[in-house]
Amino acid sequence: VTVPAEPDFFTVVDTQRALRRFGREPVSDASLRRILTAATRAPSARGAEPWFFVVVRDPSIRAAIGAHYRRAWEAGEAFTVATDADRDVRERPYYPRMMRAAAHLATHLAEAPVLVVCCLDHAQLGPIAGPDGALASPVSAYASIFPAVQNLLLAAHALGLGGTLTTLHRHFEDALKSLLGMPARVEVAAIVPLGHPLDRAGPTRRKPLSTVAFADTWGAPFGG
């Protein structure tokens, strides 16, 4: 896939896909700067920009994160099997391929040349967090970080790079924060591996719009 120098907005959005296999080629500083700058353009509550991004390229730190990630993936797989938690999606045509790619990522995370650890600072959320940092409103808190993460993913795709949004770190967050020297008040919201993708981006398939968009009240299809 060749990427035009000034890619069209809707082409970028319509062809974004989770890409989970990466070549060993590094990601340039200029690309990372452009991607991170795009992330910080996102909206946030009170305009506080309560985010931080730790760009992990050091191989030993990547390896340590990768080892935790793999264990969390294996535990998650066991839980899913034990509780039949994927019964609602596993018959969908895309599902086996997606799970194979996700399993590959779980055992090769450290091979992504960059892991961007996306962080939310509870001390910059004003009334959304209490004085102790506990979230008074999780929905409002995460509304101030995932738009930035999405900008990051879209910008990477616009530059011809690949990545995917992961939140498995929730099973090893304390170890991760300790590894990176993060303060207690800051939460990890996502780890985004980035690199030159070995798979192709979209276009993606989605449910018909009329099944997820309603007009004025619940269940009335938005016909457009």
Added chain:
Amino acid sequence: VTVPAEPDFFTVVDTQRALRRFGREPVSDASLRRILTAATRAPSARGAEPWFFVVVRDPSIRAAIGAHYRRAWEAGEAFTVATDADRDVRERPYYPRMMRAAAHLATHLAEAPVLVVCCLDHAQLGPIAGPDGALASPVSAYASIFPAVQNLLLAAHALGLGGTLTTLHRHFEDALKSLLGMPARVEVAAIVPLGHPLDRAGPTRRKPLSTVAFADTWGAPFGG
């Protein structure tokens, strides 16, 4: 601001700004379809697409939502004053202007020609939610809706429309769900007012990248 037919991706991202004052001109069905389609291109956990979008254009429903929103805003303002909750941001140069625009929106929400109620279905989150719908991992849950909301906002901006991400509905969510006939298992994540903006979009100012992006460990500036 004129918008090219095929706007460049980075121009759209770099000039996104919360726009909170709208003209009365309606938003076309074609624009709404394009915006909602962009929203559904976002990633989600397990590829489940656990979202719904209720496109509210009915004036009486907008008025009812607007009345709730105004009361929630007033209560929020009183709380902020009582707890001094904006002490960390109120000296920033953008803050008074942002708050004036937000206060305007609070008293004029119903005048936006469209309110998009962005919803997250807890029943489609697999192991991220328990059988009773309670979120086992809020961070993973909201990672499956706010990327879609961000796509929606960016797409609106790409078409020359304006909007802003709001989460004040958390103070009247039960009333809102009842008004729209929403099932218990579905949560409202955001209300996005959309319309033809009376104010101009970006470019926006942000903190220097070196203060929010770190290299390998916390506090080490990402020099790029």
